[in-house]
Amino acid sequence: VGYMSPEQAQGQVREIDHRSDIFSFGCILYEAATGLRAFEGKDVLDSLHKIVYAPTPQIKDTNAAAPDELQRIVRRCLAKEPEKRYQSIKDVGIELEELRQELKGLPEFQQTVQPAAGGRAVSPEAQPKTEGAYPSAIRTAEIGASRPTSSAEYVVSGISRHKRAALAALLVVAGIAAASWYYFHSQNSKVTIHSIAVLPFTNVSKDADMEYLSDGISESLINSLSQLPGVKVIARSSAFAYKGKETDLKEVANALGVEAILTGRVTQRGENLSISVELVHASDKTQMWGEQYDRKMSDLLAIQREIAREIVEKLKVKVSGEEKGPAKHYTESNEAYQLYLKGRFYWNKRTPEALKKSIEYFNQAIEKDPGFALAYAGLADSYVVPANRLPPREAMPKAKAAAMRALELDETLAEAHVSLGRVLAAYDWEWTSAEREYKRAIELNPRYATAHQWYGGYFDAMGRHNEAIAERKLAQELEPLSLIMNFELGLGFYNARDYDQAIEQFQKTLELDQNFPPAHALLPAVYEQKGMYAEAIAGYKKSLTLKSExxxxxxxxxxxxxxxxxxxxxxxxxxxxxxxxxxxxxxxxxxxxxxxxxxxxxxxxxxxxxxxxxxxxxxxxxxxxxxxxxxxxxxxxxxxxxxxxxxx
Incomplete structure (x- = not known):
């Protein structure tokens, strides 16, 4: 999180390009020069806030020996607005090299002795000093000579004795890093993909009972790819806005701000399953990859995982050994997985009747695999949403039990933390605990829009309107075509008593879907506060014809x-x-x-x-x-x- 650019921290997918990498490089350069992170916060949310709003820290505040030119370079890398940064990493490398050459002729630089292979660093003083040194140098001195000193430790600890020489050495490393970064991106710019949308797969058979399968495969791939580091994956609510529509892929990519689009077709005949997928580079509509899978329904889980692996390969994503990537498996039961897909299919409809079915399917999935954490999270979601008409004293304890069981099985499941936070806020009124769950969810998955949406609701309840609107804006930026995210932003304006903004936002929501019930239910309340009683009455009457809440x-x-x-x-x-x-x-x-x-x-x-x-x-x-x-x-x-x- 500490290396995100402001546009990444705010989820502004369309604004992210190579200049975001330059901001991240500036963070690394600052840390190398000072031993501190540029935007260190007390937690993830505080770090994100500082990245977006805090001024660029001064290197000289920590390292008085740093040249002014280095501060200028770092400050330009860390400009909040992309157009004010360097426009290429090559330019950064050139300026770092020029600064290194300026420092190279200084006597201090020439007197510095590089550490011998396998040995400790030495200098003309030949006396280890810790006074005024960086914390890492002090720790090295305390440990003693029980192990060799690395080159990195040598550069850091040597700053106290040869500050300009150490900075020059730092600039050598930074210049090489910048050049390497430039080379890598220039060589791979045509194949490296940083953003993707998975459009809803087409149900070729036209059998309505099989719609859960095509939707479920698409949603599962979205969730799998969302685990990848450094890749923006458009959330379900925005991608599924194109369900059933004839669309131009280039126009869709521009609207969603992505470089690649995955489409697919699903056909089922009895136990035979056929899935065809195509990954398209949106700028020129060229196919990056395509495949057809003809298997049995019992192979559904294996097919989906194979598709995810193929996409990772084609996106040229590098996944370290410590990162789960798309390989996180929640169940090995194909039957439980299909029941889970059915549960999510009905949950996404958000009607009282559909929620009853979703609860049935999630419970059946749990019966097939009692260790299926995602099924418990889905069950919690089914009880916690307002569309569930059960009395709170019946629904909320069930939601809490399901969310807690999901977290017992997998503490890293952001969705379960959010559902638990929702119960703690809306039912238990344990506000401190609710905030802790929301913050943990955002820490686990900063791109999970629902976490920001409901965290915004927490701030609203507290009367902290600026923070509420900021969180809801972030949720809406993460899912720009989501009806509920757009509606919730309007709700934030209403509660803050910014009625004109609320009307504008609710009208934008209705432009996405003219029959969206929540917007029709609350827009009249805004009219009432403005004294527009006739419009309010007409609005409520319209809302009641929609046969929803x-x-x-x-x-x-x-x-x-x-x-x-x-x-x-x-x-x-x-x-x-x-x-x-x-x-x-x-x-x-x-x-x-x-x-x-x-x-x-x-x-x-x-x-x-x-x-x-x-x-x-x-x-x-x-x-x-x-x-x-x-x-x-x-x-x-x-x-x-x-x-x-x-x-x-």
Whole structure:
């Protein structure tokens, strides 16, 4: 993380090019000159924040002997804006070489003696000193002469005695590194790929029951490739925006900001499975690789892993022995894996009926393989999303148990940390623990948009609007075509009371999908805050025709009727909500909201207390939701916030 460029740290995929590498090189050069990281933070998020916002540190603050020219070179490498950096690594190498030549003639440089092979470094003083030395030199002196000194240790420890000579030696190494970097990239620029989108595979058989298979293979490949170091992989929600559409691959690549696109076709006939895949270089639409696999359904897992390995080879990705790459296997049961794919297929639909099916399939996958961590993570996700209509006291404990079991099996599963954080925030109201889970998820996978989305929700609940919007912007940049990420950014503007920005963002979301229910459910609330009551009422009525989440739009409609003076209509809506609440779960906060609009505070607080007993999801937002403003001055409201664990 400490070597990311600002555009990488913010997930700005389209902005990433060779100049991001120059920023990373500047970080390495700074560290070599000072022994410290340029943007060291107390944790991953703090480091990312410093990369984006903190000024470039001064080398002289740590190493007073550093020449001004070196500081200038490093500062230009570490410019926040790519256009202000060196435009090629070759230019960096040339300037480093010029600086080295300037220092080369100094007497100090000529007096420095290189360490003999296998021996310790020596100098004219012949006395080891630690005063004023770098920490690494002090540690070497403390250890003693029990082992030879490396060339790197020699350069660092020698800075205290021959600072300019050591810097010159550093510049030799840096110049060689820059030249090598330039050579590697110039030789491989035509084949090295840094970004890829996996478009949804086509279900050739047109059998709707097999749609889970084509979607599942695509999503699994996205997840596998996302484990690769240094490769940007477009998330599912953005890639699947092109599902079922005839698209020009070059236009798709430009829209998503990627260099390569993987497409595929899946055909199943009985137990026979045929998968054809093609990897295309988007700039010229040339095929980098293509293959057809004719196997049995029982070979599905093996086929997918083989495809992933082939893609890694064609992308020219270097994976070290310590990195998992795409080789991380969660199950060896082909049957469990197919059930998991079905579970994810229905989970992605995000309807109450589909979520019931997803829970069934995830449980069946777990029965086939009790050690299948991803299946537990999927089960947790199915219980934790708002589209699940189960009462929180029934759904959330199941979500928590599934997430914790997933983490027992694999602590490095970012998705499970995020789901657990969601339960801790929205149900347990253990805010400190929730933040810890979100931060751990981001540490494990900084490109996991949902982690940033829900971490933004945490900041929102705390009333920290700038941080909430920043996290949601990052989520939206990571998944630019995701409906929920775009919606959540609008929600952040609404809670921050930037209503014009909220309207603009919700309208952008509806441009992606004109029938997206959450945007239709909340846009009217923004209109209400601007006094646009007619537009708010029309908006809620439109939302109710979409037959998705019902209680929220009904509560909003009743509230706007009440505050606009139409109390008879408000009471009609109130009565309907009460009637339905006797038959199925309705958040008590929905009924409380209408009473708040009517000015009946005692009834509003009575229903808010019922919401507290329900552990209603909506209570986490009471600190910032504008429609509760009429109750804020009442001591009972402050007491409720205290019980929910929110700051005053």
């Amino acid at each position: 019902w209680a929220g739009p009904m509560a909003g409609l009743g509230h706007v009727y009440a505050v606009s003076g139409n109390k008879s209509e408000a009471r009609r809506v109130l009565d309907e909500l009460k009637r339905v609440s006797g038959q199925e779960y309705v958040p008590a906060t929905s009924i409380a909201l209408i009473y708040a609009g009517l000015g009946e505070k005692d009834q509003a607080f009575a229903w808010l207390d019922k919401g507290y007993e329900q552990r209603a999801f909506q209570l986490q937002g009471i600190k910032v939701e504008p429609r509760w403003d009429s109750l804020r001055s009442d001591p009972r409201f402050q007491d409720l916030m205290r019980r929910v664990g929110l700051p005053p």
